[in-house]
Amino acid sequence: MHPRIPDLEALSAMLHEFVVEREWGQFHTPKNLATALSVEAAELLEPFQWLSTGDGSELTESARAAVRLEMGDVLAYLLLLADRMGVDLYEALAEKIAINAKKYPVDKARGRSEKYTAYEGK
């Protein structure tokens, strides 16, 4: 039912080969990769900008297809940046979840979308 969650090893290798063949590593400074990631994330957001929620009924078929490919772009730059900066994405996300679990304790955060600063220290 859920989409398959990838083992990203093979994709990362494909990306690496793609970049090396084109001699694009020279453009892939951490800053440039972070910029590209941000640009792709905004392109992903673009089809949603005038919608209320972007649920299935609101996005056209072609918008859904575009969003899906932009998600691929975001993942590509995230993997390239992680590789360049020596970041273990698995550990980074696991650590972030642990941090947020403390910032947003279940009994205070349940059903509320405010930033943790709204109930910190209360």
Place this chain on the structure above:
Amino acid sequence: MHPRIPDLEALSAMLHEFVVEREWGQFHTPKNLATALSVEAAELLEPFQWLSTGDGSELTESARAAVRLEMGDVLAYLLLLADRMGVDLYEALAEKIAINAKKYPVDKARGRSEKYTAYEGK
């Protein structure tokens, strides 16, 4: 040498549990998740904004740590959005690589950073 590339299955399950416990699914429309992804990508970009390249020598230790956690955030929202929209990230990225391999043939794109439209049809 390369950082470990995760099997994301476990992380996706952890995220899902985190969200369900807090009853946050109600806020996670595709539009809102795409917005959050874009906001996190910009936060990741922020420490790089005044640097020339963001290479190891330019980022401070605390900036590197912040960037690493922002990468975790970006991955989190990407996984949540993929789950919500039924997108297989592995296939989306593999398809994007195939599309770009056609747009950017090695003999034309080698060592050049321009958009493919610069040599399309030439």
Place this chain on the structure above:
Amino acid sequence: MHPRIPDLEALSAMLHEFVVEREWGQFHTPKNLATALSVEAAELLEPFQWLSTGDGSELTESARAAVRLEMGDVLAYLLLLADRMGVDLYEALAEKIAINAKKYPVDKARGRSEKYTAYEGK
């Protein structure tokens, strides 16, 4: 009733003085200014990310105050970038309105939020 629309001449001069005093011009390449503009725009978006519409009733008082100041930041970087690139913002916006008036003719675009490509050539 409408907020006062400023003559930006004085603000641009204030910004220029602020930057010169701090010798920050050296960091203000067009690329860096465009990056900073994008980062500030995302910070402006951040308080809206989990809201339905961001109308008066949804934003807290402190979020409204934060958004207002982020709007100041966006304007600051836009003015600095325009100055650096020799762009006349008035003409740029007037030209953009003229272009969009053709792309989105009133009879086709009325009450519709789709991109012009949805009815182009029809």
Place this chain on the structure above:
Amino acid sequence: MHPRIPDLEALSAMLHEFVVEREWGQFHTPKNLATALSVEAAELLEPFQWLSTGDGSELTESARAAVRLEMGDVLAYLLLLADRMGVDLYEALAEKIAINAKKYPVDKARGRSEKYTAYEGK
């Protein structure tokens, strides 16, 4: 020598008329306008992403033209959002400059691009 800095009154009126004619006000919630502003800021950033500085010599003529029009878009959404939220952009920017003048005192900030937190309280 500097580009003309506009009195934005006329542009704001033109924008208002453009929106009313197309009955687009219904889509212009503060959240949607903030989203559109962020998307346009990223489009403005896009031509710079692989460049070192984006100086005159690096941007192609067509990229410069695109950046100029994207600046018009950013200004348009900033004006529409200011109008919708009752924000006086002149005052918002003047206040932000005053705040930053305190955060970044000339003697500490001169020639340094770090965030004020790097020398706060020292």
